[in-house]
Amino acid sequence: MALADRWLLPEGVQELLPPQARRVELLRRRLLDLYQHWGYEQVMPPVLEHLESLLTGVGRDLDLNTVKVTDQISGHTLGVRADITPQVARIDAHRLRESGATRLCYCGSVVHALPAQPLASRNPLQLGAELFGHSGIESDVEVISLMVETMHAAGVKQDLSIDLGHVGVFTGLMEVAQLTVAEKDRYLDILNRKALPELSDFVASLQVEESVKSSLAALPTLNGGAEVLVKARELFADAPAQVLEAIDYLEQLAQRIALRFPELDQYFDLSELRGYNYHTGIVFAAYTPAFGQAIAKGGRYDEIGRDFGRARPATGFSADLKTLVELSSDVLQTAQQVLAPAEEDSALLAKVSQLRSEGVRVIYALPGAEPASECTAELVLRDGEWVVIDL
Numbered sequence: 001m002a003l004a005d006r007w008l009l010p011e012g013v014q015e016l017l018p019p020q021a022r023r024v025e026l027l028r029r030r031l032l033d034l035y036q037h038w039g040y041e042q043v044m045p046p047v048l049e050h051l052e053s054l055l056t057g058v059g060r061d062l063d064l065n066t067v068k069v070t071d072q073i074s075g076h077t078l079g080v081r082a083d084i085t086p087q088v089a090r091i092d093a094h095r096l097r098e099s100g101a102t103r104l105c106y107c108g109s110v111v112h113a114l115p116a117q118p119l120a121s122r123n124p125l126q127l128g129a130e131l132f133g134h135s136g137i138e139s140d141v142e143v144i145s146l147m148v149e150t151m152h153a154a155g156v157k158q159d160l161s162i163d164l165g166h167v168g169v170f171t172g173l174m175e176v177a178q179l180t181v182a183e184k185d186r187y188l189d190i191l192n193r194k195a196l197p198e199l200s201d202f203v204a205s206l207q208v209e210e211s212v213k214s215s216l217a218a219l220p221t222l223n224g225g226a227e228v229l230v231k232a233r234e235l236f237a238d239a240p241a242q243v244l245e246a247i248d249y250l251e252q253l254a255q256r257i258a259l260r261f262p263e264l265d266q267y268f269d270l271s272e273l274r275g276y277n278y279h280t281g282i283v284f285a286a287y288t289p290a291f292g293q294a295i296a297k298g299g300r301y302d303e304i305g306r307d308f309g310r311a312r313p314a315t316g317f318s319a320d321l322k323t324l325v326e327l328s329s330d331v332l333q334t335a336q337q338v339l340a341p342a343e344e345d346s347a348l349l350a351k352v353s354q355l356r357s358e359g360v361r362v363i364y365a366l367p368g369a370e371p372a373s374e375c376t377a378e379l380v381l382r383d384g385e386w387v388v389i390d391l
Helices: 020-037 051-055 060-064 085-096 137-153 167-177 181-193 196-204 210-221 227-235 241-260 321-327 346-357
Strands: 048-050 067-070 077-080 102-109 125-132 161-166 265-269 282-287 296-300 314-320 337-341 361-365 377-382 385-390
Touching: 020 102, 020 125, 020 137, 020 321, 048 051, 051 060, 051 077, 051 085, 085 102, 085 125, 085 314, 125 137, 125 321, 137 241, 137 282, 137 296, 137 314, 161 167, 161 241, 167 210, 167 241, 181 196, 181 210, 196 210, 210 227, 227 241, 241 265, 241 282, 282 314, 314 321, 337 346, 346 361, 346 377, 346 385
Parallel strands: 161 265, 337 361, 337 377
Antiparallel strands: 048 077, 067 077, 102 125, 125 314, 161 282, 282 296, 296 314, 377 385
């Protein structure tokens, strides 16, 4: 590596400088306090774990995105976490082992081997909340509501919308279609890419009944407002009960969310299968016109607990804190900054301590150094007392 390149960060890796780092830290504290007020306890999983633990129950996608290293002590393969959610599930299953509902939250750095999109950061600051031990609609409503409140608390005040889906629709159709593993993977790929031109040829090539072909062809078109659910009931009238139950669940969930947030735009996408490898029910995401990707996302993932040896219902969401700061319309409130002389005077030292305890930023004027340009006031000795005067 050339000397000039030695100080460059890896491609897609970012660092935070003043004052952005301060904004991120202030928002981190605000949001973790919000979660505390909702009853969520903070956990701090390690950045590095045994690879098998990090990848338990989450599928191949996370495996490809996990940076792997060799432990110099044991010789085992370790992984740098690419997602904190599996770690929190492990903590619930093996460390806490509570019998009732458990609410956990977190905020920490993750590393992606590859960026999620060309301009995305490879080291997001993942923030999230998870609710374990309850399988009813109430816990899904709570988690989605907390996600929306997170956007509000972060100052993301552009028009918000949520995208709602349910993997039960897809799994119910797969039960009837009886596709091979290769056919199922191909169909999933087409759905994820929204590649409708490929869909017709693929469906036509399947050796299944015409009614099943019609359902598979219609699934990726079922996106939009509440009318999508009405249309889905008509199209899937003869589908397994699991499909219709998923549609009913979506409708009930949307009604409850609308009651709490009537201003929130709701969008339904029955072919949304993000995280299909571990999601078992509702999937959801938050969007704003100012950003081309989801700014928060989550869903229900009941089966991950089984992979850790303790089956527990689970639902949660996560977001990149740095993205929320970029989208925030809140103005960073800067404390008053006072310049103090570098003197060993007990009265001066006491005054500096008092000001700092009151939230004032005090910077000493070091001998031979340029005075801090951001200071708007200074400490001066007047009539034997140290007082603050404007510069």
